[in-house]
Amino acid sequence: MLNVAQLSLGRGGRLIQQDLSFSLQAGEVLQLLGPNGVGKSTVLHAVAGLLEADAGELHWQAQPIEADLEAWHRSLFFLPHKLPAHPVLTPVEVLRDSLALKGLKPSLSQIDEALLAVDLLDQAEQAAGSLSAGQQRRIWLARLVLSLRMLQSELLWLLDEPLTSLDKQAQSLVFDLLKQHVARGGLVLLTSHQTVELDGLRTLTLEVAE
Amino acid sequence: MNAFLASFERECRIAWRQKMDVLNPLIFMAIIISLAPLALEPSPRLLAEVAAGFAWLALLLGAQLTGSALFADDWRTGWLKQIFLSPSPATVLVLARLAAWWLLGFLPLVLLSPLAAMMLGLPSASAMALLLALLLASPALLIFTALGAALTLGIGRAAALAPLLVLPLLVPLLIFGAGIVRLHADGLPVDGQYWLLAALSMLSITLGPLAVTAALRLQLVD
Amino acid sequence: MASRFWTWLHKKGSPPVFYGMAERWSPWLGWASLAALVVGLYGGLVLAPTDYQQGESYRIIYIHVPAAWMSLFVYMFMASMAAVGIIWRLKIADTMALVAAPIGAMFTALALATGSIWGKPTWGTWWVWDARLTSELILLFLYLGYIALYNAMEDERTAARAAGILALVGVVNIPIIHFSVEWWHSLHQGPLLDLKKGWSLQPEMVWPLLTTMAGFQLLFFWALFRRSQTVVLLKEARSKWVGAMLSGDRPRF
Numbered sequence: 001m002l003n004v005a006q007l008s009l010g011r012g013g014r015l016i017q018q019d020l021s022f023s024l025q026a027g028e029v030l031q032l033l034g035p036n037g038v039g040k041s042t043v044l045h046a047v048a049g050l051l052e053a054d055a056g057e058l059h060w061q062a063q064p065i066e067a068d069l070e071a072w073h074r075s076l077f078f079l080p081h082k083l084p085a086h087p088v089l090t091p092v093e094v095l096r097d098s099l100a101l102k103g104l105k106p107s108l109s110q111i112d113e114a115l116l117a118v119d120l121l122d123q124a125e126q127a128a129g130s131l132s133a134g135q136q137r138r139i140w141l142a143r144l145v146l147s148l149r150m151l152q153s154e155l156l157w158l159l160d161e162p163l164t165s166l167d168k169q170a171q172s173l174v175f176d177l178l179k180q181h182v183a184r185g186g187l188v189l190l191t192s193h194q195t196v197e198l199d200g201l202r203t204l205t206l207e208v209a210e
Numbered sequence: 211m212n213a214f215l216a217s218f219e220r221e222c223r224i225a226w227r228q229k230m231d232v233l234n235p236l237i238f239m240a241i242i243i244s245l246a247p248l249a250l251e252p253s254p255r256l257l258a259e260v261a262a263g264f265a266w267l268a269l270l271l272g273a274q275l276t277g278s279a280l281f282a283d284d285w286r287t288g289w290l291k292q293i294f295l296s297p298s299p300a301t302v303l304v305l306a307r308l309a310a311w312w313l314l315g316f317l318p319l320v321l322l323s324p325l326a327a328m329m330l331g332l333p334s335a336s337a338m339a340l341l342l343a344l345l346l347a348s349p350a351l352l353i354f355t356a357l358g359a360a361l362t363l364g365i366g367r368a369a370a371l372a373p374l375l376v377l378p379l380l381v382p383l384l385i386f387g388a389g390i391v392r393l394h395a396d397g398l399p400v401d402g403q404y405w406l407l408a409a410l411s412m413l414s415i416t417l418g419p420l421a422v423t424a425a426l427r428l429q430l431v432d
Numbered sequence: 433m434a435s436r437f438w439t440w441l442h443k444k445g446s447p448p449v450f451y452g453m454a455e456r457w458s459p460w461l462g463w464a465s466l467a468a469l470v471v472g473l474y475g476g477l478v479l480a481p482t483d484y485q486q487g488e489s490y491r492i493i494y495i496h497v498p499a500a501w502m503s504l505f506v507y508m509f510m511a512s513m514a515a516v517g518i519i520w521r522l523k524i525a526d527t528m529a530l531v532a533a534p535i536g537a538m539f540t541a542l543a544l545a546t547g548s549i550w551g552k553p554t555w556g557t558w559w560v561w562d563a564r565l566t567s568e569l570i571l572l573f574l575y576l577g578y579i580a581l582y583n584a585m586e587d588e589r590t591a592a593r594a595a596g597i598l599a600l601v602g603v604v605n606i607p608i609i610h611f612s613v614e615w616w617h618s619l620h621q622g623p624l625l626d627l628k629k630g631w632s633l634q635p636e637m638v639w640p641l642l643t644t645m646a647g648f649q650l651l652f653f654w655a656l657f658r659r660s661q662t663v664v665l666l667k668e669a670r671s672k673w674v675g676a677m678l679s680g681d682r683p684r685f
Contacts, residue, residue, distance in 0.1 A: 010589070011431075011587065041431075042431065045430065045431045048291075048295060049294075049295070050291055050294060050295070050430040050431060051430065051431045070297045071297075073295050073296060073297045074297050076295065078291060078292075078295050080288040080291055080432075081432075082286070082287070082288045082432060083287065083288060085287060086224060086283060086287050086289065087287075088224055088227040088228060089223075089224065093220075093223070097216070097220050098292060100212075100213070100216035100217075100220075101213065101216075101217075101292055101293065101295075101296040101297075101298070101303075102296065102297065103212065103213065103297060103298070357597075357601065361581060361594050361597065361598060362581070362584070364585075365584045365585060371580060371581065371584055374573075374576070374577050374580055375577040375580070375581060375598060377573075378570050378573040378574050378577060378609075379574075379601065379602070379605050379609075381570055381609050381612060381613070382605070382608045382609055382611075382612035385612040385613065385615065385616045386612060386615075389615070389616060389619060392619070393619075410608070413604075417604070421597055421600075421601055424593075424597055425594060425597050428590045428593050428594055429590070
């Protein structure tokens with residue numbers, strides 16, 4: 001489904017990845033590994049189309065992604081390492097705004113259920129700025145829950161360090177969400193320094209470009 | 211269109227919760243205006259003469275004060291990435307951001323300027339001409355300021371750099387805008403200048419959002 | 433056909449090929465510029481007759497006019513290179529836009545300085561808010577903004593793109609700025625006479641002017657090539673061809 005061919009990426013005038021190729025089929029999870037600075041996060045950004053690659057081709061469902069950017073953007077959810085939660089907005093609002101970008105209007109009960117699933121219902125109406133780092137990340141886990149329940153087209157998850165600042169319980173929640181996503185035929189490309197406990201996990205170790 | 215409205219609503223909501231960010235430039239402008247009589251001399255004739263020009267300068271600087279951080283929160287929180295990964299065109303969402311800021315951050319400044327100029331002794335007829343000029347120029351002013359904010363995003367010293375890039379580009383607005391008030395005071399026709407300001411604003415609205423979006427697109431990786 | 437053109441362009445734009453080309457052209461440009469400037473300045477400062485209105489002071493035009501012309505030309509050149517860099521991803525175009533900016537800023541500063549020196553005997557003061565001088569001053573600010581933005585960014589490609597967008601916006605605005613400043617000046621026309629109005633150059637004054645203008649033009653391309661070569665060397669410092677060149681075995685370009 002996702003095909004990355006001969007990707008070359010530069011940062012700061014320096015080539016950090018050269019001729020990187022991999023592909024991902026429905027129901028597969030690929031974890032990018034490698035030392036700091038090798039460009040794991042950069043690869044994720046390039047796959048999402050947020051960074052212009054020096055060379056290479058990206059195909060989604062056997063189509064170049066430029067052929068239908070709108071469909072491509074409907075198909076993917078990108079969770080950056082930095083948290084996209086505006087400090088003055090509440091978790092409910094963050095989720096509602098995020099879904100609005102995808103053209104969806106979730107009901108309050110749908111949002112509440114998602115927040116309940118990540119154990120954040122008590123903080124639902126609190127400003128995100130007053131929440132702890134772990135709680136802020138949980139907002140985005142709730143976003144993944146909503147993706148599973150409401151966004152059938154969101155088949156590709158790009159998760160940049162999804163386990164950072166999460167406790168054991170929340171981490172197992174992430175693994176659980178990944179399992180559900182895989183079960184619906186979804187694809188996951190993620191970076192993490194932690195062990196991802198998942199059957200059938202594929203890994204790809206990036207090496208420093210010469 | 212739905213994406214535009216949803217985005218517009220979000221930005222207004224955020225601006226409303228951060229009222230001080232809206233008020234600060236107003237206070238800043240009021241201070242600049244009150245410094246005028248202290249810097250020059252409190253002679254009514256002199257002050258009335260410089261009032262419109264001072265109001266314009268205060269507005270340009272006040273707009274820079276809020277404008278240079280226009281996209282900072284969106285960038286810091288990663289929201290910009292979400293915007294650029296939305297199925298709706300990023301330009302539309304950026305435009306929603308600009309529209310919200312025009313309404314809540316800019317319009318108050320524009321409305322306050324003529325009042326401030328009247329405090330310096332500008333006759334009320336001239337103040338109306340000033341208000342109209344400011345309103346017509348405000349879209350262009352907004353777009354240029356947003357461009358400065360977008361270009362300097364991610365630079366630590368952005369607050370100092372953005373005005374440096376933007377202010378020279380604002381020269382035509384300043385010249386026609388302040389010129390209108392003087393011509394008007396002399397009883398000369400100023401319709402042509404109003405049209406010029408409107409044309410500059412139209413040009414900026416047409417080309418500007420594309421440039422702003424292109425500049426933002428450069429800063430999606432941290 | 434089109435694809436052959438792009439292959440050709442990217443080949444010409446590849447760092448070693450460009451470096452070699454610049455290496456071959458620079459001496460010609462440098463000497464030609466020097467010759468044109470010497471001849472032009474001799475013609476302007478010695479051979480050209482004294483002006484009946486302005487006396488000897490008008491002779492500063494042999495520096496001022498070419499500098500003012502170059503200040504605009506370089507901005508246009510810089511913006512075109514930025515556009516080429518943005519549209520066709522040609523790195524060498526980014527480099528040329530980058531190195532052209534300080535040269536353009538120098539020409540602008542020179543035009544301002546000479547304009548101001550010319551103003552002293554004519555107006556009796558160093559600085560007057562004359563339309564042309566004011567436009568030139570704003571142009572200098574545009575150059576400085578471009579340079580400041582380029583230098584503030586760490587990632588080279590991002591810097592080139594961002595500064596390029598600024599240069600393109602600047603190009604759209606320069607005519608508008610110029611027009612607005614002219615209008616502003618007409619509104620405030622004081623007792624001053626416009627420096628360049630009211631007298632026309634005699635033929636003996638014209639040829640040296642055209643010669644110095646050509647000299648400045650050549651000087652720009654010489655400086656552009658030399659500066660680009662330095663930047664290319666710095667960027668490519670770790671590549672094989674630079675290593676080969678420095679180790680003494682000069683590759684044939």
